[in-house]
Amino acid sequence: MAIEVEQRQQVEPAQDGPPPEVPERNIASLTPMMRQYLETKAQHPDAILFFRLGDFYEMFFEDAVKASAILQITLTARSKGDDRVPMCGVPFHAAKGYVAKLVEAGLKVAICDQVEEPGKTGIVRREVMRVVTPGMVLDEDLLDARSNNFLCALSLSGSGGGISLLDASTGEFYAGELSDDAALFDEVARSGAREVLVSQSDSLSERLSTLTRALPQLAVNPFNDEAFESGRAEAFLRTHFGTRTLEGFGLGALPRAVSAAGAALRYLKETQRSTAAHVDRIALHSASSCLALDESTRTNLELLRTSRDGKRRGSLLGLLDKSATAMGGRRLARWLSYPLLDLGEINRRLDAVGELAESAVAREELAAHLKEIADLERLTARLTLGQGNGRDLRALASSLLKLPQLARRLAGCQSALLKSLQGPLESLQDLAALLDRAVALEPPLSLKEGGILREGYDAELDRLVAIATKGKDFLLELEAKERERTGIGSLKVRYNRVFGYYLEVTKANLHLVPKDYVRKQTTAGGERFVTEALKQFEEQVLTAEERRYALEQSLFEGLRQKVVEKANPLRSAADAVAAADALLALARSAADYGYVRPVVDDSEVLEIVDGRHPVVERLLTGGEAFVPNDVRLDRAEQQVLVITGPNMAGKSTVMRQVALIALMAQAGSFVPARRAHIGRVDRIFTRVGAADNLSRGQSTFMVEMTETANILHNATARSLVVLDEIGRGTSTFDGLSIAWAVAEHLHDQVGARTLFATHYHELVDLSREKARVKNATIAVKELQGRVVFLRKLVSGGASRSYGIEVARLAGLPAEVLGRARQILANLEKAELDEAGRPSLSRSKRREPPAAQLGLFAAKEPPPPPYSPALESLRACDLDQLTPLAALNFLADLKAKLK
Numbered sequence: 070m071a072i073e074v075e076q077r078q079q080v081e082p083a084q085d086g087p088p089p090e091v092p093e094r095n096i097a098s099l100t101p102m103m104r105q106y107l108e109t110k111a112q113h114p115d116a117i118l119f120f121r122l123g124d125f126y127e128m129f130f131e132d133a134v135k136a137s138a139i140l141q142i143t144l145t146a147r148s149k150g151d152d153r154v155p156m157c158g159v160p161f162h163a164a165k166g167y168v169a170k171l172v173e174a175g176l177k178v179a180i181c182d183q184v185e186e187p188g189k190t191g192i193v194r195r196e197v198m199r200v201v202t203p204g205m206v207l208d209e210d211l212l213d214a215r216s217n218n219f220l221c222a223l224s225l226s227g228s229g230g231g232i233s234l235l236d237a238s239t240g241e242f243y244a245g246e247l248s249d250d251a252a253l254f255d256e257v258a259r260s261g262a263r264e265v266l267v268s269q270s271d272s273l274s275e276r277l278s279t280l281t282r283a284l285p286q287l288a289v290n291p292f293n294d295e296a297f298e299s300g301r302a303e304a305f306l307r308t309h310f311g312t313r314t315l316e317g318f319g320l321g322a323l324p325r326a327v328s329a330a331g332a333a334l335r336y337l338k339e340t341q342r343s344t345a346a347h348v349d350r351i352a353l354h355s356a357s358s359c360l361a362l363d364e365s366t367r368t369n370l371e372l373l374r375t376s377r378d379g380k381r382r383g384s385l386l387g388l389l390d391k392s393a394t395a396m397g398g399r400r401l402a403r404w405l406s407y408p409l410l411d412l413g414e415i416n417r418r419l420d421a422v423g424e425l426a427e428s429a430v431a432r433e434e435l436a437a438h439l440k441e442i443a444d445l446e447r448l449t450a451r452l453t454l455g456q457g458n459g460r461d462l463r464a465l466a467s468s469l470l471k472l473p474q475l476a477r478r479l480a481g482c483q484s485a486l487l488k489s490l491q492g493p494l495e496s497l498q499d500l501a502a503l504l505d506r507a508v509a510l511e512p513p514l515s516l517k518e519g520g521i522l523r524e525g526y527d528a529e530l531d532r533l534v535a536i537a538t539k540g541k542d543f544l545l546e547l548e549a550k551e552r553e554r555t556g557i558g559s560l561k562v563r564y565n566r567v568f569g570y571y572l573e574v575t576k577a578n579l580h581l582v583p584k585d586y587v588r589k590q591t592t593a594g595g596e597r598f599v600t601e602a603l604k605q606f607e608e609q610v611l612t613a614e615e616r617r618y619a620l621e622q623s624l625f626e627g628l629r630q631k632v633v634e635k636a637n638p639l640r641s642a643a644d645a646v647a648a649a650d651a652l653l654a655l656a657r658s659a660a661d662y663g664y665v666r667p668v669v670d671d672s673e674v675l676e677i678v679d680g681r682h683p684v685v686e687r688l689l690t691g692g693e694a695f696v697p698n699d700v701r702l703d704r705a706e707q708q709v710l711v712i713t714g715p716n717m718a719g720k721s722t723v724m725r726q727v728a729l730i731a732l733m734a735q736a737g738s739f740v741p742a743r744r745a746h747i748g749r750v751d752r753i754f755t756r757v758g759a760a761d762n763l764s765r766g767q768s769t770f771m772v773e774m775t776e777t778a779n780i781l782h783n784a785t786a787r788s789l790v791v792l793d794e795i796g797r798g799t800s801t802f803d804g805l806s807i808a809w810a811v812a813e814h815l816h817d818q819v820g821a822r823t824l825f826a827t828h829y830h831e832l833v834d835l836s837r838e839k840a841r842v843k844n845a846t847i848a849v850k851e852l853q854g855r856v857v858f859l860r861k862l863v864s865g866g867a868s869r870s871y872g873i874e875v876a877r878l879a880g881l882p883a884e885v886l887g888r889a890r891q892i893l894a895n896l897e898k899a900e901l902d903e904a905g906r907p908s909l910s911r912s913k914r915r916e917p918p919a920a921q922l923g924l925f926a927a928k929e930p931p932p933p934p935y936s937p938a939l940e941s942l943r944a945c946d947l948d949q950l951t952p953l954a955a956l957n958f959l960a961d962l963k964a965k966l967k
Contacts, residue, residue: 101192103129103147103154109181109197115290116177116200119168125158126167126180133157139174140167168201169211175288177202199456200340203288204264207238207341207456209447215381215390215398217241220336221262224297224328225271229253231325234260234354235333237454239399239446240347240640244330245354246323251779252356254280257287258364259406261373264288266336268297283364292332299324302331306351309334319353326354346636347453360408360735361752365776369755369791370728371684372405385729388684389738391657393439396446396643397650404651408735410749415669418652418737420484423666425656426739431482432656438475439650442468445643452632459512459521462628466504469497472642479649490649493641500635507628516622527624533617540610544570547602557581562603570607571597655738662687664739667730672748675702675731675789675822679743682726683733686741696860697743700727702822704786707843709816711835712826712862714847716872719860720826721757723847724791727824728753731789750822751787754780756795770798777811786820793826805829816842833866877944883937938965 099107102122106129110118117136119126128136129147137144137157147154159167168178178201185194201207204220212218217236224231230253233244247253257265257280265287267277272291281289295301306315306327320327330351337345368376375383381390386405392398409415425432443464451457452465476494479487512521524531536543548562557578564570568590574582575595586598632639658664662683679697686695700723701707712720730740734747756776777795784790795811796804808829815823816839825832835842844866848859873889881889941962950958 105192105195109179109195113177113179113197113200116179117171118179118181118197119159119164121161121182121195122158124161126161126164127156127158129154129156135176136171139176140170165208165210168208172201172203172206172211175203175286177290197342199342202264202290202340204235204262204266205237205337205340207447207451207454209444209451212238212447214395214444215392216402217261217399219260219262220264220266220333221257221260222266222292222329222333222336223253223257223271224268224299224325224332225253225274225276226325231323231327231329232256232354233326233329233333234262235330235337235348237337237341237345237348238450239643240349240450240636241446242330242334242348242351243354244320244323244326244351245356246326247356250276250279254283255363256354256356258284259362259367262287264290266290266292266332268292268294268332270294292336296332296335297328299328299331302328302335305331305335309345310349310351318351319355320351323353341454341456343454344633345454346633347450347640349637349640357410359410360732360750362406362408362732363754363779365779366728366753366755367406369757370725370732370753372732373402383684383688385684385733388687389658390654391661392650392654393436394442394646394650395444396647397439397654399446400647400651401654404736405732408732409737410735410751412669412671412749415735415737417484417486418655419666419669419739421482421486421652422655422659422737422739424482424484424487425653426659426664429660432653432660434478435475435649435653436657438471438478439646439653441471442475442646445639445646449632449636449639449643452629453636455629457629457632458514459508459516459625460514462504462508462521462625462632463510463512465632466501466508469501469642470505472497472501472646475646475649487649487652490645493638493645496638497635497642500631503631504628507624516625517618519617519621521621522624527620530617530620530624533613533620536606536609536613537617540606543606547606551600555581555583563597568597569611570603571599572603573597652737659739662741664741665744667734667740667742667745667747669734669747669749672746673704673786673822674746674748675727675750676700676744676746677727677730677740677742678745680723680726680730680745681741682722683729683741685722685726698723698726698860698862700824700862702789702824703748704820704822704841706841708820708841709812709823709825709835709839710843710845711812711832711866712824712845712847713828713830713833713866715849716828718847718849720847721793722860723862724793724824724826725755725757728755728789728791749787750789751785752783753789753791754784754821755791755793756780757791757793773798774807781811781814781819784815784819784821788819788821790815790819790821790823792823794828795825797828805831808832809835812842813839830866883941883944887936938962941965 106118106120109120110130110132117128117132119128121127133144133155136142140157140159142157142159144155144157147156164180168180171178179197180199180201181195181197183193184196187193199205199207202220204218206212206218218238219234219236219241222233222235224233229246229248229250231244231246232253233242235242247256263286265280267274267289269291271277272289277289281287303315303324307313310318315321315327320330334345334348337343337348362370362372367373371384373384373386374381377383381387386402389405390398390401392401409418425435445465445468448457448461448465448468451461472494476491479491479494482488507522507526509520509523513519519534522530524534544562548560551562551572552558552560555578557574559575559578561573562570563573571589572586573595574597579596582596582598586600588596589599590597677698677700680700681695681697689695696719700710702710712724714720726741730742730745731747731750732753733740734745735750756773773795777792780790780792792811796806796808798804799807808825808827809832812823812825812832812835815821815825816835833844836844844864845862846865848861848863850859873886876889877886941958945958
């Protein structure tokens with residue numbers, strides 16, 4: 070019908086200004102196609118509906134207004150006057166990019182495609198094939214290959230509740246329960262989820278507003294309450310996994326976790342219209358089984374992304390990720406986000422890393438096998454969800470063919486963990502052989518292009534392909550045979566649209582025409598005939614293309630079903646490949662960077678000899694060497710280490726490297742040190758730097774105190790606490806009091822191993838009051854009026870912070886620096902003027918005090934007045950001056966003295 074054809078304008082940026090008003094819908098006046106649109110839209114009211122019309126996906130009404138503004142495309146209108154309908158559209162072949170922009174904005178997009186070929190009459194049938202949401206992105210072009218894309222579902226209870234994490238693109242599925250909202254919401258942040266699913270009854274909860282304020286980029290979507298009902302959720306999960314109970318997954322006594330998991334899986338099936346066969350298992354997500362890291366700690370330690378620009382480069386993961394596959398990169402990111410507590414598992418990883426680190430040959434052989442393997446997790450997911458194509462099948466076939474070689478290499482390893490990974494790689498040879506025999510080496514992207522399957526896989530398909538592609542050869546053979554049979558040398562096989570295929574004979578040769586020729590048309594120069602063979606060929610060739618595509622589609626679906634049937638062993642194989650690759654990445658890092666194996670045990674000792682910051686040492690340039698440091702903490706003699714010293718000397722680096730070394734050790738990695746002994750840590754807390762949170766209405770000091778309170782309430786004797794500059798956000802006396810009290814509490818009440826950096830030099834006196842408090846400082850050396858930072862942690866306390874020297878390095882004007890030194894000298898001497906006022910309040914012009922007889926020792930002379938020449942002389946590096954530069958410098962000093 071004419072209504073199926075739309076005239077599209079060139080896609081252009083939308084005009085600035087307020088969005089146009091959407092007119093009331095007059096249903097009676099709408100065309101059948103628009104009524105079909107509204108019926109479809111009613112099924113997905115919370116999504117932007119991409120409605121396929123010819124070569125475009127169209128959007129109408131409110132969807133068009135909203136999408137045109139986000140996508141910066143022209144907003145047009147269908148019809149005029151009162152029947153005007155706002156509309157916009159994007160070319161279907163470029164839809165991925167537009168969908169990505171809408172999803173990035175936190176919106177859902179329902180993709181409505183034509184499910185039948187357009188006919189001459191009637192409305193084309195359309196259906197929503199999938200719904201793309203921030204947590205339901207499956208297209209490889211829209212995903213970060215080395216990061217998970219988790220959908221998070223929350224089932225809130227009185228305090229805390231259930232959490233489920235489901236990555237539809239890989240099939241990873243976790244569920245667990247947490248006892249309070251803070252832990253629950255922190256786990257959402259740790260997962261990196263971009264979409265959170267909650268029940269409709271919970272969607273208006275004030276508790277969720279805390280989460281959305283903390284993570285403003287998070288899309289929170291309500292889902293029907295029935296999906297979260299624990300009884301229904303349990304039955305739904307049991308049916309999906311084919312089990313009688315959920316006890317085997319560890320979820321038998323966790324109704325809130327079951328509730329969240331059931332809702333997440335139902336959401337996947339409904340949005341993707343799939344059985345989700347690749348989600349074949351669910352794992353218990355237990356906070357007590359891994360080292361806990363809150364949001365502040367992950368940010369301060371820059372585990373996966375840098376805090377400055379959010380990039381992978383410059384983070385711990387960016388440094389250690391030497392994996393050969395995307396699966397290995399994702400697995401390593403999870404290991405760093407969830408370090409282990411189980412000593413046995415930690416040491417199994419360390420054994421595997423150690424074996425590979427010691428053998429360059431083993432590393433290179435393993436890498437050579439791994440780099441031939443594509444992303445099995447995401448290939449399996451796309452194919453089981455009905456979104457894979459021929460190239461996915463070929464990539465899967467090629468990868469599966471490489472698994473036996475990888476299995477043999479792992480079987481030759483000595484460590485138990487590496488050897489255990491070979492088993493899941495040996496059960497897919499039949500599927501590999503089938504796919505390799507069936508799928509072309511370079512299949513096209515679209516099924517409608519043909520050529521996905523190899524010649525010889527199916528005889529009927531080969532025949533149809535031959536007819537469709539080799540019809541000319543058949544006609545030439547037929548023509549030659551008929552000339553020989555009839556003796557008519559001028560006989561020709563021809564074709565036109567009206568009469569189809571025919572044999573053309575001139576009048577002079579009509580007497581040679583056989584009896585089986587059937588006259589079809591008489592022309593001026595002769596006659597046209599058909600034969601039974603030519604009629605059969607015509608019938609075949611005219612339908613061959615259509616039958617070929619239909620058969621190829623059917624055969625392709627059959628192959629895809631074979632993949633679905635093997636989803637479980639495919640997931641197991643992918644899991645083994647990911648683990649082997651993550652171990653390889655850690656081994657490569659250990660060998661390349663000179664890391665050593667840590668001793669990880671159940672003691673209360675944390676001792677690091679010649680420890681280095683893993684990232685900072687790699688970023689040093691200009692030949693500068695990283696200065697290693699020793700740190701020892703225990704609960705018997707040195708539980709709290711108070712670290713003083715100047716700015717820029719490296720206090721924060723030392724403390725962060727201790728936390729990172731402990732974390733790396735419990736993740737199963739070798740560490741940057743000469744020796745490391747890590748008594749198992751249950752939680753790492755860091756309070757580093759100054760930052761506000763205006764979105765939560767919190768000042769810098771409020772953020773500092775909130776994070777400190779979290780540490781004091783949740784740290785245990787097994788924790789590692791890193792505190793940098795507690796109390797600096799308020800007045801000196803308030804801050805000092807708070808810092809002292811916090812350090813006391815950690816020493817007396819909590820018992821956590823603690824690194825406490827401060828500029829409050831008074832805190833060094835804690836060591837006199839508390840037996841397990843020790844002092845350390847970053848060594849400096851004063852040379853020719855300048856401060857040299859030695860970066861070395863030594864015993865003892867510092868009495869100065871050298872802040873003015875840091876200000877000089879930052880480029881403050883010389884006059885300001887001179888005045889600052891003058892004020893500092895006054896403050897340090899506690900000078901008062903004749904009126905009893907602090908010298909700080911006096912002007913720069915210092916009036917000589919009234920002469921006064923001294924009763925005791927002579928009063929020290931006041932600091933010299935500010936001198937530009939003297940300041941230049943102090944700043945000059947004489948060792949770097951050439952003779953000519955020295956003469957110029959003397960001339961400059963003389964000018965300043967005048």
